[in-house]
Amino acid sequence: MAASERRRIGVMGGTFDPIHHGHLVAASEVQSWFDLDEVIFVPTGQPWQKADRTVSPPEDRYLMTVIATAANPRFQVSRVDIERHGPTYTIDTLRDLSAQHPDADLYFITGADAMAAILTWRDHDELFDLAHFVGCTRPGHEMDEKTLEGLPADRVTLVEIPALAISSTDCRQRVQKGEPVWYLVPDGVVQYIGKHRLYHSKDSA
Ligand SMILES: Nc1ncnc2c1ncn2[C@@H]1O[C@H](COP(=O)(O)OP(=O)(O)OP(=O)(O)O)[C@@H](O)[C@H]1O
Numbered sequence: 519m520a521a522s523e524r525r526r527i528g529v530m531g532g533t534f535d536p537i538h539h540g541h542l543v544a545a546s547e548v549q550s551w552f553d554l555d556e557v558i559f560v561p562t563g564q565p566w567q568k569a570d571r572t573v574s575p576p577e578d579r580y581l582m583t584v585i586a587t588a589a590n591p592r593f594q595v596s597r598v599d600i601e602r603h604g605p606t607y608t609i610d611t612l613r614d615l616s617a618q619h620p621d622a623d624l625y626f627i628t629g630a631d632a633m634a635a636i637l638t639w640r641d642h643d644e645l646f647d648l649a650h651f652v653g654c655t656r657p658g659h660e661m662d663e664k665t666l667e668g669l670p671a672d673r674v675t676l677v678e679i680p681a682l683a684i685s686s687t688d689c690r691q692r693v694q695k696g697e698p699v700w701y702l703v704p705d706g707v708v709q710y711i712g713k714h715r716l717y718h719s720k721d722s723a
């Protein structure tokens with residue numbers, strides 16, 4: 519198959535605890551920038567670099583991701599990471615998705631903070647053989663030439679996206695304090711959080 523006939527698939531990996539509009543805007547901007555056929559959101563199973571904190575059950579994070587992406591025909595959600603046993607490594611995510619989509623080139627989407635940490639990821643040398651990496655700007659996280667040090671320049675692109683100073687940590691803390699998360703996360707995700715009492719303090723009504 520000629521390179522021009524190959525499909526282009528974005529891969530948006532994340533803990534998504536909860537998914538918020540920063541994630542959705544990053545995926546949408548990269549879809550448009552690279553004219554991707556689709557973007558597959560991949561909620562992590564066990565995010566090993568977040569082992570020091572409590573993470574919501576994978577099924578809750580998966581369902582919130584499905585709800586948040588349902589309206590966009592180019593967005594899909596994969597269970598590959600939540601169904602694999604053990605810690606989640608992107609090298610496994612990309613191997614699984616490559617096997618499922620042998621006719622596609624993969625574009626792994628990250629924010630500036632994740633891009634700056636890629637050299638700490640398992641088998642990072644091999645990651646760039648399996649996907650092109652796209653780093654999106656994120657408020658509060660520098661992304662410049664230093665971010666690219668040690669990375670293969672032809673396999674990494676930095677993209678400026680509209681700045682949304684939203685984090686899952688802030689969303690969780692807001693719910694815990696009884697503050698609103700309306701318009702930080704999609705409406706259906708606000709409702710899911712309320713219905714399943716995610717992030718609420720134990721003594722809240
Ligand atoms: N506001 C944002 N703008 C751009 N990229 C973002 C934004 N929020 C998250 N990302 C990127 O999305 C991916 C998944 O992020 P993750 O699910 O860990 O969300 P988070 O808001 O960083 O969570 P937490 O606050 O719990 O660490 C990462 O690559 C991260 O850099």
Ligand SMILES: O=C(O)c1ccc[n+]([C@@H]2O[C@H](COP(=O)([O-])O)[C@@H](O)[C@H]2O)c1
Pocket residue numbers: 530531532533534560562565567568606607608609632638639640
């Ligand atoms: O492969 C690794 O070692 C690795 C280490 C940290 C994070 N990642 C991936 O980076 C993505 C964003 O992770 P996080 O922790 O910021 O939600 C998600 O797909 C993770 O699986 C991957």
